[in-house]
Amino acid sequence: MPSRNQFQILAYYRFTPIADPHAEVANHKQFCEGKDILARVYISEMGINGQMSASQKDAAEYIAWMEQHPLFKGVEFKVQPYHEHVFPRLTIKYRKQLVALDSEVDLTQGGEYVTPQQWKELLDGDEEYVLLDVRNDYEWKVGRFKGAELPPCENFREFQQFAEDLKSKIGKKKTPVLMYCTGGIRCEVYSAFLKARGIENIMQLHGGIIKYGEDVGSDHWQGKLFVFDDRLTVPVSNGETEMIGTCHHCGTNVEAYYNCANMKCNYLFLCCPACLKAHEGCCKTECAQSDRLRPYHQQNPHKPFRKWYHYFQEHSKELKDKRQNDQKD
Numbered sequence: 392m393p394s395r396n397q398f399q400i401l402a403y404y405r406f407t408p409i410a411d412p413h414a415e416v417a418n419h420k421q422f423c424e425g426k427d428i429l430a431r432v433y434i435s436e437m438g439i440n441g442q443m444s445a446s447q448k449d450a451a452e453y454i455a456w457m458e459q460h461p462l463f464k465g466v467e468f469k470v471q472p473y474h475e476h477v478f479p480r481l482t483i484k485y486r487k488q489l490v491a492l493d494s495e496v497d498l499t500q501g502g503e504y505v506t507p508q509q510w511k512e513l514l515d516g517d518e519e520y521v522l523l524d525v526r527n528d529y530e531w532k533v534g535r536f537k538g539a540e541l542p543p544c545e546n547f548r549e550f551q552q553f554a555e556d557l558k559s560k561i562g563k564k565k566t567p568v569l570m571y572c573t574g575g576i577r578c579e580v581y582s583a584f585l586k587a588r589g590i591e592n593i594m595q596l597h598g599g600i601i602k603y604g605e606d607v608g609s610d611h612w613q614g615k616l617f618v619f620d621d622r623l624t625v626p627v628s629n630g631e632t633e634m635i636g637t638c639h640h641c642g643t644n645v646e647a648y649y650n651c652a653n654m655k656c657n658y659l660f661l662c663c664p665a666c667l668k669a670h671e672g673c674c675k676t677e678c679a680q681s682d683r684l685r686p687y688h689q690q691n692p693h694k695p696f697r698k699w700y701h702y703f704q705e706h707s708k709e710l711k712d713k714r715q716n717d718q719k720d
């Protein structure tokens with residue numbers, strides 16, 4: 392009988408100097424060609440950041456291949472079984488920055504690694520700490536550690552200001568700063584940035600929320616984990632958690648994300664079924680007037696990214712014809 396979980400979802404990264412990242416992109420492409428692998432892999436002069444879904448066989452082959460690779464030996468893979476692919480295609484690309492930050496940071500001077508078990512103990516304890524979530528706001532909105540703050544990571548100037556304010560708030564107390572993200576890569580960069588600005592006592596959750604869920608469970612966590620693939624939001628573990636996401640329109644508790652039906656907007660927002668229908672899949676009234684509107688009922692709450700992609704594939708000609716006709720009118 393075929394297993395229900397015939398695929399593996401891999402998440403991994405490594406910061407290491409890569410002399411010729413374009414050659415490494417080609418090398419990766421060559422390996423993946425003809426295999427049952429879909430992915431988003433980014434390679435820069437500074438390292439690799441990858442997410443992948445693959446058949447069990449090809450996932451094992453990829454991991455073994457990476458282990459033989461002089462640059463990637465010993466990379467830690469977070470592996471989750473799943474019943475289907477979660478990426479729309481195989482994307483392996485050069486990207487200048489693996490984590491967007493408009494500043495040079497010394498990645499060897501990041502925060503101290505904390506295992507998921509140690510992380511739980513820190514959160515269990517009575518000692519004072521500052522808890523920072525360095526992901527995007529839409530990730531934070533649907534799930535986070537209780538009491539976590541969301542620094543303005545998307546705006547570098549604001550983040551610099553945040554770092555200065557944090558430093559004066561902490562002062563001489565050396566209050567520990569606990570930092571986490573989905574899989575750990577963002578913490579490497581943001582913890583190094585904060586340390587360079589004089590915040591000394593930083594601890595980063597090693598392996599991120601993914602590893603924490605696997606090793607510890609859902610203690611201190613609320614809501615769901617946002618992931619950048621077709622699953623969109625997933626439980627951190629089998630444990631129960633309270634829902635914290637709220638509908639963008641009416642505030643009801645929800646955990647389903649949609650991309651705005653206006654393709655020119657495409658804003659990602661949490662929405663309840665009633666509001667989705669009432670606003671025809673749009674994030675705001677103006678969007679419903681757009682000339683590039685996806686029919687709202689075509690959106691699949693579980694796969695907005697893929698739907699969006701397929702929608703363009705299937706309807707791009709139709710949309711082009713429609714636009715040309717509109718222009719004639």
Ligand SMILES: [Zn+2]
Nearest residue numbers: 638641663666
């Ligand atoms: Zn609503």
Ligand SMILES: [Zn+2]
Nearest residue numbers: 651656674678
């Ligand atoms: Zn919109």
